[in-house]
Amino acid sequence: MVSTSARRGSVSVALLISIAGLKGAYGGPWLEVGDADELLPTAQVTLGVDPLTSISGTIFTSLDKDLYRIKITDPATFSAVVIAGGTLTNSQLFLFDSAGLGVYANDDVTAVDPLSLLPAGHPSGPSVAGIYYLAISGSDNDPANGGVEIFTDIPTGVQIPTIALPLDGWTPTFSVYGGTYTIALTGAGFATVPEPSTVLSAVAGAGLLGCLRVRRRFRR
Numbered sequence: 001m002v003s004t005s006a007r008r009g010s011v012s013v014a015l016l017i018s019i020a021g022l023k024g025a026y027g028g029p030w031l032e033v034g035d036a037d038e039l040l041p042t043a044q045v046t047l048g049v050d051p052l053t054s055i056s057g058t059i060f061t062s063l064d065k066d067l068y069r070i071k072i073t074d075p076a077t078f079s080a081v082v083i084a085g086g087t088l089t090n091s092q093l094f095l096f097d098s099a100g101l102g103v104y105a106n107d108d109v110t111a112v113d114p115l116s117l118l119p120a121g122h123p124s125g126p127s128v129a130g131i132y133y134l135a136i137s138g139s140d141n142d143p144a145n146g147g148v149e150i151f152t153d154i155p156t157g158v159q160i161p162t163i164a165l166p167l168d169g170w171t172p173t174f175s176v177y178g179g180t181y182t183i184a185l186t187g188a189g190f191a192t193v194p195e196p197s198t199v200l201s202a203v204a205g206a207g208l209l210g211c212l213r214v215r216r217r218f219r220r
Contacts, residue, residue: 030068030190032057038065040100040167043133045069050189055134056182059088062174065137067167071189072126078187079120080134087179090139091116094151098131100166102150105159107139114139120186124160131191133167138177143167 030052036044046052046068057066072078082091093116095103104124106116116136118125126132135143142149145165152159 028052029054029056031055032066035060035064036066036068038067038135038170040067040096040133043067043069045192046071046190047192047194048190049193052185052188052190054182054184056180057136058180059091059136059138059175059178061178062138062176064178065135065141065170067133067135069191070132070134070185071191072129072132072187073189074187075126075129076187077120078118078126079185080116080118080188081184082116082136083182083184084115086181088136088138088177088181089179090114090177091181092137092139092141093118093183094135094137094143095126096133096135096143096167097126098133100133100168101164102143102161102167103132104161105143105151106157107154107159108156110156119158122158124158134183135167136181136183137170138175140172141175142171144169144171147171 030046030048032055033044036057044067046055050073052070055068059066080093080095082088082093091114092105092107094105095118097103103126104118104122106118108114109117142151142153144150145163145168147169148163149171150161150163150165150167152162
């Protein structure tokens with residue numbers, strides 16, 4: 001026979017596990033849902049509780065580009081870097097403001113380092129907090145407006161905008177590079193934060209589910 005205190009302890013553990021699982025679903029990293037689109041009206045909106053620490057996804061085909069709606073909470077410390085370990089071996093990162101205008105971009109850090117980096121504290125980096133769009137693509141798949149590339153097309157170092165027009169397409173339309181990626185972020189948050197009532201309802205539901213599972217085990 002299991003004591004009352006043991007049962008309470010088991011229920012508490014189940015509740016903590018449920019809440020921890022909920023926190024993992026809502027906070028910290030963002031995992032691409034399906035296939036993120038490449039244009040502003042249909043960019044994938046990140047949803048969760050700040051901070052946003054990373055974005056992981058996949059460039060599925062030579063035509064694929066992923067665009068995410070994020071929030072920059074601290075422009076002075078904002079950075080984005082494609083970390084090693086994914087199968088996307090030659091990436092590009094692009095940051096756009098809330099109107100879709102280019103902020104800064106990067107293809108390769110150096111000639112021998114194909115990882116992409118948007119550094120913190122760069123003169124061309126974001127200067128105000130707010131909504132932004134972060135895009136990733138395979139090398140040579142570049143954002144454009146009216147077929148004209150938005151950023152300087154240089155192989156290494158930070159790229160800056162050459163036209164003050166919003167993103168409305170990509171050129172060329174393909175890249176030979178594809179695969180999985182993870183973008184590590186600092187100074188960033190989710191574009192949309194769930195309503196407190198939604199989070200509390202989810203916590204309560206998760207806790208109740210955990211308690212019911214424990215209760216069923218004791219009945220067996």
